[in-house]
Amino acid sequence: MIEPSTSSTNGLEEPATVIAGLVAEFRTPDALKAAATKVRDAGYRLWDAHSPFPIHGMERAMGIRPTILPWLVFCAGLTGAAAALLLQWWTNTIDYPFLVSGKPFFSLPANIPIIFELMVLLSAFAAFGGVLVLNLLPEYRHPAFSVKRFARVTSDGFFISIAASDPKFDLSATRALLESAGAVAVDVCYAPAEAPRLPGVLKWGLVVAALLALIPPLWIARQRQIPSDVPRLHIIQDMDFQPRYQAQGVGRFFADRRATRPPVPHSMAVGGRQLDAHFYQGQIDGQWATTFPIPVDRETMERGRERYNIYCAPCHGLAGEGDGMTHQRAVARREPGWVQPRSLHVSNVREQPVGRLFHTITHGLNTMSGYAAQIPVADRWAIVLYVRALQRSQNAVLDDVPTALRPALLQEPTKP
Amino acid sequence: MSSVAFPAFDNTSDDPTVRAPLTTPGQNFQTITETVCRVVERPRPPLGWYIAFAIAVAWTGVFFLLVVYLVSTGIGVWGNNVPVAWAFDIVNFVFWIGIGHAGTLISAILFLFRQKWRTSINRAAEAMTIFAVICAGLFPALHVGRVWVEYWLFPYPNQMGMWPNFRSPLVWDVVAVSTYGTVSLLFWYLGMIPDLATLRDRATGTVRKLLYGLFALGWRGSARQWHRYERAYLLLAALSTPLVLSVHSVVSTDFAVAQLPGWHVTLFPPYFVAGAIFSGFAMVVTLMVPARAFFGLKDLITIRHLENMNKFILATGCMVGYAYALEVFASWYSGNQYEWFAMVNRAVGPYAWCYWTMVFCNVVVPQLFWFKSWRTSPWRMVLVAVLVNVGMWMERFVIIVVSLSRDFLPSSWEIYKPTWVDLGMLAGSFGLFFTLFLLFCRYLPMVAMAEVKAVLPAAHGSGHRH
Ligand code: HEC
Numbered sequence: 001m002i003e004p005s006t007s008s009t010n011g012l013e014e015p016a017t018v019i020a021g022l023v024a025e026f027r028t029p030d031a032l033k034a035a036a037t038k039v040r041d042a043g044y045r046l047w048d049a050h051s052p053f054p055i056h057g058m059e060r061a062m063g064i065r066p067t068i069l070p071w072l073v074f075c076a077g078l079t080g081a082a083a084a085l086l087l088q089w090w091t092n093t094i095d096y097p098f099l100v101s102g103k104p105f106f107s108l109p110a111n112i113p114i115i116f117e118l119m120v121l122l123s124a125f126a127a128f129g130g131v132l133v134l135n136l137l138p139e140y141r142h143p144a145f146s147v148k149r150f151a152r153v154t155s156d157g158f159f160i161s162i163a164a165s166d167p168k169f170d171l172s173a174t175r176a177l178l179e180s181a182g183a184v185a186v187d188v189c190y191a192p193a194e195a196p197r198l199p200g201v202l203k204w205g206l207v208v209a210a211l212l213a214l215i216p217p218l219w220i221a222r223q224r225q226i227p228s229d230v231p232r233l234h235i236i237q238d239m240d241f242q243p244r245y246q247a248q249g250v251g252r253f254f255a256d257r258r259a260t261r262p263p264v265p266h267s268m269a270v271g272g273r274q275l276d277a278h279f280y281q282g283q284i285d286g287q288w289a290t291t292f293p294i295p296v297d298r299e300t301m302e303r304g305r306e307r308y309n310i311y312c313a314p315c316h317g318l319a320g321e322g323d324g325m326t327h328q329r330a331v332a333r334r335e336p337g338w339v340q341p342r343s344l345h346v347s348n349v350r351e352q353p354v355g356r357l358f359h360t361i362t363h364g365l366n367t368m369s370g371y372a373a374q375i376p377v378a379d380r381w382a383i384v385l386y387v388r389a390l391q392r393s394q395n396a397v398l399d400d401v402p403t404a405l406r407p408a409l410l411q412e413p414t415k416p
Numbered sequence: 417m418s419s420v421a422f423p424a425f426d427n428t429s430d431d432p433t434v435r436a437p438l439t440t441p442g443q444n445f446q447t448i449t450e451t452v453c454r455v456v457e458r459p460r461p462p463l464g465w466y467i468a469f470a471i472a473v474a475w476t477g478v479f480f481l482l483v484v485y486l487v488s489t490g491i492g493v494w495g496n497n498v499p500v501a502w503a504f505d506i507v508n509f510v511f512w513i514g515i516g517h518a519g520t521l522i523s524a525i526l527f528l529f530r531q532k533w534r535t536s537i538n539r540a541a542e543a544m545t546i547f548a549v550i551c552a553g554l555f556p557a558l559h560v561g562r563v564w565v566e567y568w569l570f571p572y573p574n575q576m577g578m579w580p581n582f583r584s585p586l587v588w589d590v591v592a593v594s595t596y597g598t599v600s601l602l603f604w605y606l607g608m609i610p611d612l613a614t615l616r617d618r619a620t621g622t623v624r625k626l627l628y629g630l631f632a633l634g635w636r637g638s639a640r641q642w643h644r645y646e647r648a649y650l651l652l653a654a655l656s657t658p659l660v661l662s663v664h665s666v667v668s669t670d671f672a673v674a675q676l677p678g679w680h681v682t683l684f685p686p687y688f689v690a691g692a693i694f695s696g697f698a699m700v701v702t703l704m705v706p707a708r709a710f711f712g713l714k715d716l717i718t719i720r721h722l723e724n725m726n727k728f729i730l731a732t733g734c735m736v737g738y739a740y741a742l743e744v745f746a747s748w749y750s751g752n753q754y755e756w757f758a759m760v761n762r763a764v765g766p767y768a769w770c771y772w773t774m775v776f777c778n779v780v781v782p783q784l785f786w787f788k789s790w791r792t793s794p795w796r797m798v799l800v801a802v803l804v805n806v807g808m809w810m811e812r813f814v815i816i817v818v819s820l821s822r823d824f825l826p827s828s829w830e831i832y833k834p835t836w837v838d839l840g841m842l843a844g845s846f847g848l849f850f851t852l853f854l855l856f857c858r859y860l861p862m863v864a865m866a867e868v869k870a871v872l873p874a875a876h877g878s879g880h881r882h
Contacts, residue, residue: 028874029874029875029876036639048638048639048640049638049639050636050637050638050639051637051639051642052445052449052610052614052637052865052866052869053610053637053642053866053867053869053870053875054639054642054643054645054646054866054870055639055642055875056876058639058642058643059639059643062639062640064639064640064643067643067644067647069644069647069648069651070647070651073651073655087571087582088582091571091579091580091582092579092581092582092583095579096577096578096579098581100581100583100584103583107583110582110583111582111583113585113588113591113592113662113666113669114582114587114588114591116658116662117588117591117592117595117659117662118591118595120595120599120655120658120659120662121595121598121599123651123655124598124599124602124603124652124655124656125602127602127648127651127652127655128602128605128606128648128652130644130648131606131644131645131647131648132633134644135638135640135641135644135645137633137634137635137641138633138634139633139634140629140633140634141634142634142636144636145636150636151617151618152617153617153636153637154610154613154614154616154617154635154636154637155445155446155449155614155617155618156444156445156446156449156869224573224575232575234575236564236565238562238565
């Protein structure tokens with residue numbers, strides 16, 4: 001049923017065209033529906049009805065089967081929800097866990113808003129993209145538009161179009177059918193004999209451009225993977241250039257051009273109120289103190305014992321012999337360069353004033369580090385008190401024992 | 417042109433046995449096409465359009481100049497400072513995003529409820545939604561300060577090895593607002609395709625033919641296409657309905673999840689949604705009354721349409737009033753001295769005038785809509801609608817600024833004062849909004865022709881009753 005035509009209305013040589021089908025106009029939505037039923041019953045397959053708005057009952061009249069669009073949307077929604085859940089779980093729990101106010105890394109309730117939004121977003125894309133793809137849109141060339149009156153289909157015209165490619169199409173028979181169905185006008189519509197093709201150069205050009213476009217992302221992906229000893233390239237360099245003043249440097253902001261500001265008058269650093277040299281430095285008039293600045297009683301002694309056992313015993317041993325667990329292990333492992341913790345009972349240490357012991361705990365000595373940051377001042381004094389007791393206990397003479405207890409001591413059988 | 421006379425035709429009857437006509441009598445498919453396309457096709461818009469457009473564009477210019485100033489100098493040019501770190505920017509954000517909600521309500525929720533009167537106003541309302549979301553999105557985007565790293569908001573694999581904290585309402589907000597903007601745009605555009613095809617088929621100039629043709633995607637009203645189209649439209653409506661409710665709920669969690677007295681209220685999500693719809697409808701009324709007068713759309717956008725929207729304003733206004741009362745109750749019932757202080761501070765503190773403006777505009781003024789004369793008189797309803805929008809802006813100011821200005825530690829209390837940049841950007845955002853809306857009126861079909869035609873009695877033929 002292909003009939004070439006060379007109609008040239010304006011004198012110009014028009015490209016060869018072929019008959020693409022018939023377009024019939026109807027008066028009302030009802031007439032269109034009735035005609036559609038007739039065309040359907042006549043067994044046509046490649047045909048369509050056109051109207052400015054959706055007409056109810058048209059699907060039934062034409063025998064259109066329900067679209068699969070809702071299922072596409074459903075699948076897209078599920079994908080969106082699953083992807084959102086996975087993304088939030090993997091990023092916040094596995095790849096980059098970080099604690100916020102002690103909340104769990106993964107908590108479903110907190111993830112629901114984003115699961116919901118992504119579900120809606122992907123569903124909406126599917127609904128929008130789906131309707132275009134299923135409707136084969138955009139389609140910028142359609143034979144029906146070659147009929148002048150068809151332009152009214154988007155205003156107030158009702159049409160039926162039957163394609164020439166339909167197996168049942170026969171120019172006169174089909175025209176008769178449409179006329180008998182109540183058409184007010186039936187027109188032939190034409191299409192160019194040859195469908196316009198994309199020029200080959202353009203096609204290959206696009207393929208090459210698409211391949212070239214892959215290079216930058218692949219290069220970036222590679223750069224991110226391989227180790228590098230220089231900082232990686234990055235676009236936003238805010239963090240590389242942080243304008244700031246150096247301590248003790250020159251500043252432009254204040255009149256005295258000093259970057260470091262003097263403390264506000266009468267202000268005091270936290271912990272800076274160390275006026276009591278005896279308590280804080282263990283010194284009295286520049287000499288090591290020999291007395292305690294805290295009450296010496298059983299309670300302090302107990303506190304000192306407890307703190308000593310926690311902080312000092314690991315190295316110096318529970319009895320202060322310099323044989324704590326750390327030392328034993330270091331010896332067993334033959335740690336190179338290990339210095340044995342000093343026994344607290346050597347005369348040099350025993351003879352030290354309490355202020356000096358306090359100083360050692362506070363600032364450390366050679367390989368022993370200071371404990372100022374860990375042990376509060378009063379506790380350091382308590383430890384000194386306990387160290388003194390330890391020293392007495394290991395170096396006692398008979399005279400140190402209360403008279404009432406001496407006989408019991410002397411009767412003790414001496415060990416071989 | 418700008419006649420204020422009460423039209424002789426009256427379709428505002430409340431008789432439930434009579435189906436009120438949705439257009440003036442004598443409308444057919446042809447006249448609807450003519451009425452709507454004429455607005456776009458006339459060689460020159462009315463003088464009023466030029467005046468309005470000039471003013472709007474000038475303010476848009478101010479807005480973007482201020483953006484340049486802000487970005488190049490830093491957000492210190494705003495009045496925000498500790499403790500009021502969220503101020504005009506976030507107030508404007510919540511205000512604009514709320515405005516958008518009425519558009520989606522009209523286009524999606526009323527569609528699901530088969531409210532046919534929506535067809536005359538849904539297109540313009542959806543356009544309003546999109547323009548409002550644009551205005552809204554700009555403020556938090558600028559608020560972050562370093563706008564050039566805006567993309568950090570989104571999850572993408574980066575060499576910092578970091579990911580957003582998805583348990584934070586601020587991230588929910590980014591996702592919700594951008595989803596809302598995208599879905600609204602798709603919904604709007606999908607609905608417009610058949611009407612763009614109408615403009616394409618009537619276009620005379622080459623440029624118009626080309627552009628309308630390009631965006632109409634070759635639509636030819638085929639029944640097979642309509643079938644899928646209607647499905648897609650229904651699905652998008654069904655998706656937008658929970659979406660619109662989620663968006664302002666998520667916005668409200670920006671506040672409700674924080675522990676600041678005055679913010680930490682479980683009432684917030686429904687309260688915010690009701691307020692959003694309230695303010696959105698007020699904005700639709702503000703826009704539609706002059707638009708239908710200037711562009712000759714009174715036959716399609718009738719007094720009944722406006723009256724219906726005013727009923728929505730009345731209903732949501734009462735909900736908002738209820739929420740205000742419940743807020744007072746909740747802060748008293750909490751037995752928490754900070755909560756109660758925050759409440760008292762709103763009512764009698766340094767910002768008391770804001771609070772009472774809010775109560776007056778949002779609770780008292782809408783009560784006028786109990787009177788039919790107010791519901792049906794165009795210029796009187798515009799007065800109410802404008803006051804409602806003033807009130808709703810104040811509401812966000814009261815929630816955000818007033819709560820922040822009095823936090824837990826009295827030594828850090830501070831009174832917030834907007835700078836001229838703050839005020840300029842607020843006015844400028846209105847300029848941007850109206851510029852976009854005026855362009856829309858001039859170049860796009862303001863009324864959904866295909867949908868209005870489908871609800872005309874003639875579309876259903878004989879013997880078909882609903
Ligand atoms: C990490 C192991 C370690 C711990 C824990 C430790 N010390 Fe020491 N201490 C040493 C070592 C090692 C020396 C010997 C330093 C040197 O002379 O090079 C030492 C030396 C000393 C001396 C002798 C100082 C002198 O003048 O010769 C005293 C006293 C002392 N420690 C007290 C303490 C007290 C009290 C504690 C608990 C607060 C403590 N140490 C905790 C390792 C430790």
